[in-house]
Amino acid sequence: MLEKDxxxxxxxxxxxxxxxxxxxxxxxxEYKDKDPLVLGILRGSVPFMAELIKxxxxxxxxxFMTVSSYHGGTKSSGEVKLIMDVDTAIRDxxxxxxxxxIDTGRTLKYLKELLEHRGAHVRIVxxxxxxxxxxxxxxxxxxxxxxxxxxxxxxxxxxxxxYRNLPxxxxxxxxxxxx
Ligand code: PRP
Ligand code: MN
Ligand code: MG
Numbered sequence: 698m699l700e701k702d703x704x705x706x707x708x709x710x711x712x713x714x715x716x717x718x719x720x721x722x723x724x725x726x727e728y729k730d731k732d733p734l735v736l737g738i739l740r741g742s743v744p745f746m747a748e749l750i751k752x753x754x755x756x757x758x759x760x761f762m763t764v765s766s767y768h769g770g771t772k773s774s775g776e777v778k779l780i781m782d783v784d785t786a787i788r789d790x791x792x793x794x795x796x797x798x799i800d801t802g803r804t805l806k807y808l809k810e811l812l813e814h815r816g817a818h819v820r821i822v823x824x825x826x827x828x829x830x831x832x833x834x835x836x837x838x839x840x841x842x843x844x845x846x847x848x849x850x851x852x853x854x855x856x857x858x859x860y861r862n863l864p865x866x867x868x869x870x871x872x873x874x875x876x
Contacts, residue, residue, distance in 0.1 A: 702870055702873050703863070704870045705867060706865050707849055707867055713824070713866070717749045717841070718752050720841065721750075723839065732758070733755075733793045734758045734787065735753075736762060736783065736794050737795045738761070738795065738797075739761050739762065740853070741796070741798065741853040742796050743853055744852045745795060745841075746759075746795045760784060760785045762781060764780060769858050770856075773800065773803060787817040788815060788816035790818070794809070796821065796824070797853040798826070799826050801831060802831050805835050806835040821839070822837065822839040822840075823840055824853070824866075825841060826843050827846060848874070849866050849867065849868055850869050851863030851864070851865050854866065856874060
């Protein structure tokens, strides 16, 4: 049903699972004695967060922040809005931000600066990195997959708040967002 709106699969369900396992091993080593705050950025990060943390064998806390800059469409609004803040003390805390994608970089630059300003030590893991989309300078510490400059949906990524529940990352047919 959803699949008919997808032009092609870019990252399959299995590739996501395998890569998340690999990243989980690396992050286990990195964080095993640090009790990090693993911070998911709502809403897009939810499926990746759920997959990734299964593979991190270390004590951690979880929290979420909601920010929004796309307001549902295919183009960044250029302005990042803080909708829900964390509910945890973060001074001197090790924070691992979990994101679905870095595109223009605005969302993560905003978040990293905000959390560092509050005294946290921040690193970033993202499922997808789209380097050609970059407008502000920010790099993830760990990346699942580097992707070309196409509008993608699925595994958390949305078009008008839909398609997040696809189990893979795919390119949406142009006819869906051009009419
Ligand atoms: C999307 C995505 C990232 C951000 C990346 O979130 O989930 O958080 O945009 O884009 P950027 O690098 O250009 O800032 P969005 O604002 O669409 O909110 P959502 O997670 O609720 O979909
Ligand atoms: Mn998001
Ligand atoms: Mg979105």
